[in-house]
Amino acid sequence: MSAFLNAREAAAELNVSRATLYAYVSRGLIRSEPAENGRHRLYRADDVRNLRARKSPTAEGRKDADTTFLESAITLIDDGHLYYRGRDAIQLATVATLESVAGLLWQCGERNPFDQDYPSPPAIPDIPSPYARMQALLAAAAPDDMKALNLRPWGVAGSGARVLRLLVSSIVRGTPNSEPIHSQLAKAWGVSPEAADVIRTALVLSADHKLNVSAFTVRCVASARATPYAAVEAGLTALQGPRHGGQTARVAALFDEAAELGDGAVAARLQRGEVLPGIGQFLYPDGDPRYGALIDALDRNGFDNEARRMAESLAAAAMDLTETAPNVDFGLATVQRTIGLPAIAPLSIFAIGRCVGWIAHAQEQYENPDLIRPRARYVGESPQTAHAI
Template sequence: MDGFYLSARETATRLGVKLDTLYAYVSRGLLHSVAVAGHRERQYDAEEVDRFRASRGSARYGEPRATVIPVIDSAIGTIEGERHYYRGQDALALAMTASLEDIAALLWNIAPSALVPLSHGVRQPGCAGGLIERCHIALAEAAASDFAALDLSRPGLVRTGRSILALLTACVTQHAVCEHSVHDQLSVAWGLDASGSDVVRRCLVLLADHELNASTFVARCIASTGATPYAVVTGALAALSGRRHGGVSARAEAMFRELAEAPDPVPVMAARLARDETLPGMGQPLYPHGDPRAHAIVTALAAAVPKRAQWIDGIVEGATRLGGQRPNVDFALGLTATVLGLPQGAAFAIFLVARSVGWIAHAIEQYDSTVLIRPRARYTGPAPISAEP
């Protein structure tokens, strides 16, 4: 079977899963897709697929397959046909007009009127440290004083979730909590005009959820233990801060700030590759033909700042040609922060505030279940030696 490859659909059929589940396996490094000459779409090595299928069916752990491979049923969002959906609604279409609050109501499965704006009951966060540290401190202080967060009923979770969203927004703006929409608060803090504010709004909507990524899986694991939403978001934030997750958008932003000083950015990007450095924010396994979120954000950004449109197009074209992959949403966030002249770290800040809505949605869904998430480890060490005679 050496050199025998399967298409994505053939692979999904052989594994008995849907295409979006297959792409989830790839995004988590459980399977690998490869470019094969003569095929437009990426292919899957048949031997690797069969080994993976056999490992999923192994019975020596005495556990169902779902506990060996962390794939969790969810009605919140899905990725299908290289588009992502929030409760069945196309996220790209929602991003045309919706606010982050609208998406929170949709993902939390509540009426928009139930998402009451908060102007009181949320403590003003301190200004010490960087954004991640401010958020951790603010969440810990709020958790210590907000005893209502112990109420894990749906109304209680919505109330706590709204408080957390307001708190994280205030950590970013370093302004007092207010009743304005999140994108309006960020726009005021960052001095944006209406066009720039609209780009930020679109980013927030498109980043609110993206199926079961690393930080969202952490959120669900914590929620499954019965911990409060403050604990859920604290743990998820820790995962997001990692250099392979939310840290990618921070690196992309740093690269674009460097490129902004160059008359021609393409040679600068080429020099990075020559130094064995990467172009952060390129490629997304779930979107072999390009991340639609990135395309939507970059298109809106070019329209909002027409005098930089040619520069933006040159960046995207050059990065795609040099990197061999299309930009993903981390690339788009870093580019947005640079072109709009946002404060350093704004790309990660947008990601954090937006994704907190998804974390809370997944926590609410997980609280509805009585199942404690308990994946199993596949032991690869020395063979056990029994001490019994």
């Protein structure tokens, strides 16, 4: 029996589409490697059969499937490439605005969900944390937006546009308006048009990344038929964790250490047994293409200074010692230091960009009649006869 299967054979064994097969690979459930001709990939037969066994019916006639598997047509990661609805995300990032990517991910066609009137944001207390301020603003605005109760695709797109503009207003401390998001951020942060183009690129690259923890959280909330406001609030809660969007703050701390220790900051971390933040992304064994796209944006706009050289030297030291490449978190921190953005910028860019993907996931989930309810496998004590506790 062969140790490997081609894509057609693997998909047939699992009784799934090739897109679903690729999703299993991207989540690390099936290992793959290039074929000898280099034009195709082969899939580990034992991984395929183990996964098939997990999905097979139980003795009670029910599927013992991992119910956290969700089919999606939004984002694909395949063979080191990132695609938004079939379009190469890296290529889009060179020219597209976040608004145009939103139209693509929200399947708006020729209609523009941003072509609407925006109410003034509600008054909220002055909250330093950008995440907490975004959440407070959404919670305050949601009760007055009755249109958000329309959970049909176009209704969700319209709500998504209002939510996105509201999040931007929380960062720029202004009123929602129709100016391109990257331009609003650049003006609020006092940087040049060239820096605005780098911000635009970063927003597009942050838009979606398959079924990560925040996207799954959003889909769970949407499956309960809560509004897009609630779904995005939940996504923000997940995003701020140090193992997700909070990684950028950990990269910033590494940069601060490097200001004192130079490249030795990498070895110092490793000697303490610590994981290097912003280094490695298991979905991209050969390196996160989003990092490279951010560096290309700096090149395209003529940014070459000491801050960038320090960051790239640190990345090279990490690759030398770990044989692992930087990811988008490292790239966002590099952009922030290079073009002189405020410390909150990486988190803000990531959250605003990712909101577009969250709305797409919510929109897709609203069209699914099922409530997401993963099954728990009980591993506690066996039932006992009644006795005093």
